[in-house]
Amino acid sequence: MQFTMATTETVLHEHRIVVGLDYGTTFSGCAFGNTAQKSIDNIKVIRRWPGKERRDEAKCPSDIAYNAGTYRWGYLIPPGQPRLTWAKLDLDEDNFYENQDHSRHDEYVDVQSDPFAESETSSSSSESSTDEFPLAEGMRHNPMNKSPVDVVSDYLTALYDVIMSNLRREQGENFINKTAIDWVMTVPAVWSEKAQALTKEAASRAGIGQREKDRLFILSEPEAAAVYAISELYQRDISRRNDPNTLKVGDTFVLCDAGGGTVDLISYRVGQLQPSLGISEVAVGSGAKCGSTFIDRNMLKLLRHKLGEERFKILCEKNNGMVLNRLMSEFEGVKRSFGSSYVPGSANYLPMHGFANDPAAGIIEGQFELTHEDLKLCFDPIVDQIVDLIQGQVDAVCDTGASVKYIFLVGGFGESDYLLHRLTEFKWAKAGQIEILNPYDAWSAVSRGAVLRGLEGSLVTNRRCRRNYGTRINTVFDPTIHHEEDAFYSTDTGMKMARNQVSWIVEKGADTDSNTRFQLKCGTTFQKGEKLRRGATLVASDLDVAPHSYRDRSVHDLCFLMADLSMVKEDQFDEVNINGQACLSAEFVIEMAFESAEIKFQLYFKDNCYGQVKTTFH
Structure with a gap:
């Protein structure tokens, strides 16, 4: 049963600041704007982070490190210090290890197609995949045994303080103290309703939206990214209206928001361009937990496979996990640059001090050798899954009789050259080859889109229920x-x-x-x-x-x-x-x-x- 009521959108006449907050699995970012200047060009991304010497980074690590009742976070954590990573995914812990409908993965890739799978005689063959990562204490360090909401609340408290400090520096303390702020916080579309509620609870406990007149809203990450991507394209098209490739009413596009923990897919049709932009969902959105974090996990599994059970356990525990943390910190840079260029026979070397030379295991002079083929083994199972997700969304659009004009690729993992190359070369079954658009600063698309949503109201005229x-x-x-x-x-x-x-x-x-x-x-x-x-x-x-x-x-x-x-x-x-x-x-x-x-x-x-x-x- 259903009936129609007047819209609940509230028209606000008072001047407000809008903050878009993208709390991510691996990195978090923030953008802001104000109701007096609603143009996309007036949205600013926070790039000042404690502990970061270069002040041009759009995001801050989502890690938190507890020690003796206190904690450090983001760039303030010294290299190698044990920390709690991927805390965001713990908010959806009931579904964290479950096989998703669109997923071939639990904690890792399937054993049947797993290039790192142990033989039946291996000492680890009887262990479940969920038993493998408690060994990596240096990356999942929670000495106070805090709940997921407590951990996320601690991180968001520190993040909130930095955001407010940046706003006061930019706008002046008196102005910020008397001006209401709308906080638009994003969550994955694949999140359970419980995880959405826990995210909002953690944000509220951190003080977000709790000042008088401040408000807190929750927005799905792919919708925020779509709002930014389509608005950016629409603004760019204004100066070239006679171009046949510009955006038109009826055009349909698929958005892939590839982040650290989750990948969300959503499809929209342009409903109107004037007097304002309006879009509507074409097909039921999809997604899975197959973001870049799972490449890290495949990297750990590669290490375990090459080093063997005993040395891998030593690596996880050595210096309270500091050796492993340094190695994985270096891997982050390798992961980001993979696909930008390829020299046959080239390799990357990650620090792994304290282990005797063993070239067969990849240990050479205190470093771990990571070849191009090793990286492909870490990337390909995850990228294959993303391709399958996009193919499913493209097929769903085609089944409605529409055609897909663009695939927008956004998110932190969306900036991967390797992922972009794979998608650009792919033939999308019913649709053939589709142009892939990777908007400028795709890493901050979600936080920018959240600000636009707060400034302009919803561009989305209707959505499709996901369950x-x-x-x-x-x-x-x-x-x-x-x-x-x-x-x-x-x-x-x-x-x-x-x-x-x-x-x-x-x-x-x-x-x-x-x-x-x-x-x-x-x-x-x-x-x-x-x-x-x-x-x-x-x-x-x-x-x-x-x-x-x-x-x-x-x-x-x-x-x-x-x-x-x-x-x-x-x-x-x-x-x-x-x-x-x-x-x-x-x-x-x-x-x-x-x-x-x-x-x-x-x-x-x-x-x-x-x-x-x-x-x-x-």
Whole structure:
């Protein structure tokens, strides 16, 4: 059930600053602008980071290092010091090691196609992939055993302080103190709803959006990147309107946001160019955890394969992980430059002090030799997966009868020359060769796009729901649909019923524009004198066609919704007679509104709104 309401977009007349915050798996960045100058050219990227001598870096490492109750972060962490990396992915820890629908990877590439797989006689053959990285203590160092939200909150607290310091330096302390700030924080589109909520909680605990009049919004990373990429292209086209290759109404493009931890795909069609730019989603977005972090993991697996179990364990533990950290820090530069040029027979050398020479294992004079073929073994399984993801999105667009004009490649990993080369050379099945556009400063596209979204409002007129949402119900038994194990007879009507069924409220692929509300209708009876509070569990499934049964493996509990009508006067409810006893009856509605990276729930009773519904994610 659904109906249309007026848009909830708020028109603000007061002057505000908009900050786009891109907290990433490996690096984090920030951009800002203000409502007095909404042009894309007036958006500025923060490039001053504590501990960084060169002041021209668009992002700061997302690492944090705990020691004796204190912590360092980003560039302030000395080379080699044990640290906690990839903390962002821990927010989605329930799904972190799960095989994604679009993924061939868990923690690493599949064993069947894994070039580093151990033989059956290997001492590590009985270990699961999730057992391999606890050895790398220097990279996953959490001596205080902090929760993911605590860790991310600590990092964001330090990041918030630096952002505010940069704003005060740029705009003046008095101006910043009296001017409201809208914070637009981005999250991966593949994030679970729980992970989205945890991200927002960590940001709030860090002080983000907590000053008087400040506000905090959540936006999906690919939508932010698309807003920047298409706006940048649109502005560039203004000066060459007679060019047949310029953007036109009806043009369709695929955006690939390749980051450190996740890769998100989304497709848009240009709906209008005047009086302002408007785009709409063409197909259901896709994505997986296959960002550049997984190249690092394949590098660690390469090390383990070449060094052997015993030496790899020593490497992970040597000097509290400092040797491994130095090696991986050097690998970051090698990874970024891979693909820019190739000299046959060339190799890179990474520091690995304290190990005896063993050329067969790649150890030469205290260095680890990393050949071009070694790098391809680290890159190719991840790049192949990204190609598959893009192909799936291109096919989905073609299935609608549209054609893809461009593929935009953005994100930190989107600046990889090797990835760009592979995509440029690829023939996209139904679509053939497609022009790949890599916008200027693609690394900061997400934070810049988040600022644009905050300044201009949403350019996206409608989105496609990424999964099915519903609730458990009992229903009349149908032998063609239901299983006997779910059958029972109603004590009230005597009818044969089926338990453990699902009523789907929103189907995957449904339009979820800002004017649409989806309804979860609820009814209950209760005793006179009782304060009315009732809960319902929202369930979800990622399948294209939602199953009938709650027992289906794809169906999972998403969150518990608590509707509180305790403030409603008793005479507003209907009286009913149940087994000779006078009781009260209420029918109420929980409305679901889908935003870029959040679901908002509102409680309605007799056409009156009673505020947001308390939500507890499973």
